[in-house]
Amino acid sequence: MSARLFSLCFLILFTLSGLLAGCGASSQQAAPAPAAAPSGESAPAAEPAKEQARTVKHEMGETEITGTPERIVVLDFSFADALATLGVQPVGLADDNDPNLIVPEVKEKIGTYTSVGSRYEPNIELLSSLNPDLIIADLNKHKAVYDKLKQIAPTIVLNDHQADYGQMLKNYTVIAEAVNKADAGKKRLEEHNAKLAEVKAKLPQGDAQLKVLPAVVNPTGFFAHSNASYAGSLLEYLGMLDAAKSQEAYPKTNLEQLVALNPDVLFLMKTEDKTIVDEWKNNPLWNQIKAVKDGKVFEVSRNKWALSRGLIGSELSAQEAVALLTGK
């Protein structure tokens, strides 16, 4: 009897915890964007003159897009970053139900939008109800649902999840073309290059270049962002050297390896307040790392440095890097 009672309690407990997990997700739903809906619907009607169709090449083939898309749904943060630079506001965004993951500089530009849920499992039905006329998706996360997406609206698929800085710039050009702002995109890209050149000029180059290591740290592990990652390749573009050389973008690294990599500077992106680094600080080896000895361990925002893979995100992180390194 008591055993049966226990089983029952157990079942109830875990069903509740399951509900909790679900509620946690839905209660964070970003506010829907009623304001955007009517204007979006009326806009195409106001311009009866159809513009010429153009073909946009992307990772899953070619997609024909006509005119200027007005109701765009994007399935990753980086695409929202790109739209923000072009003055375009998406009607829908997969934001993992947490608008705080978007860097403020992007969030204020994209205005209100409807969250279509997790970037990994976007809500296709909700997405479809937004009546999009363009969907921008990621190769890694959304390849499997491409067929469904393209039935809803013209869809372009870009390699974002695995992208390094160079690939991100290529993606940007494709997005600009898809939203019919190729010229504006080109102009913005020139501005971007100028901004980064300015940052680069402030940093030591050549033999004096700094050996840096950006890394995401959570309670269970230290994940170096290697030269193949977005953050690592951006820092290398700025003339620094990523201490972790790997084909893999985010190799898991232990303290022994970190000591061997011995970076001059550490940029730590914490996912939680308490991380594995707090444990490592108790080990005398931690103090033998050059970055620690020189007091060059910096905490930076993961949202800015790793999630907002776009022009705005990279400019912000480049500027932050130079500010931290030059002490200004």
Place this chain on the structure above:
Amino acid sequence: MGRTTKAAILSVCGIVLLILGLVGSIAVGWTDMGAVDAVTALIDSSASQQHLIVSTLRLPRALLAAIIGAGLAVAGAIMQAMTGNPLASPQTFGVNAGASLAVVAAIVLLPELPVPYYALMAFAGAVLGGLAVFAMGSAGGMTPVKLALAGTAVHLFLSSLTEAFILFHQHSTDQVLFWLAGSLDGADWSDIRRVLPWAAAGLLLSFLMARSISIMKMGEDVARNLGQHVARVRAMCGLLVIVLAGSGVAVAGPIGFVGLMVPHLVRYAVGSQTRLYLPLTALAGALLLVLADILSRFIAYPYESPVGIVTALLGAPFFLYLVSKERRAA
């Protein structure tokens, strides 16, 4: 040659191999050093970098692999004896799934929790998962089949909840996946301090109960006729599995297949009727996990891969072999 003599010889060989394995484990890593260098660096009392690497990182990691391997293997042997099911292992007792769920839930729901508490959460989850299986399996009289079914049901139920947590909170849990595969790479002395009391007590108690455990294998009726207090022994066994496997999962994540494979290998070598069966199982489990941990460092060298990948690569074919053997026997 008698079984006992053979078992004694194998024990000595096992101990020698384990010591060699431990030396190998402290010699292999990114910082290049040979076996002799590593041992010298360990004894060396100056605080050189090599000494610190060996004494604060590699040695605890090697020892942790041995302790957890021994615990998982013995937990598996007890499970197999208790359920009469050769495919039973801590994984099928809800222990791994309970621990995994607790850790993932803690990361999502209690992000402020200090790191050492994750092990505590995992242990609590392991206990809860194990007790749930035990309670369901024993409702209205425990039978091996009921226990196996309850184990599978609870395992699947808890795993699906874990999946749900991961899906709904991808951005905070995506890097939990490494832990979920089972890994030893972050081991330090505090992990040893956390796991050793439980593992040592569990192993010692198992060895003392070896006779009762091996009688359980002959079936409930025989055991009862031999004067066993079946229910009490079963409860003890359940507790031992939870403690042995749960403490391991708590610090290293759910490392699979060790508890499944090792008891069989030892049984082939010496049979399960010798007094040394459980100690040999512990020894072989320790050896297997120490070696698997060394191999795991080469998968994505110089970076780390979860040791659970290696044990799964070794264990999955073994599991299929056991299944096909069962079918032939039936």
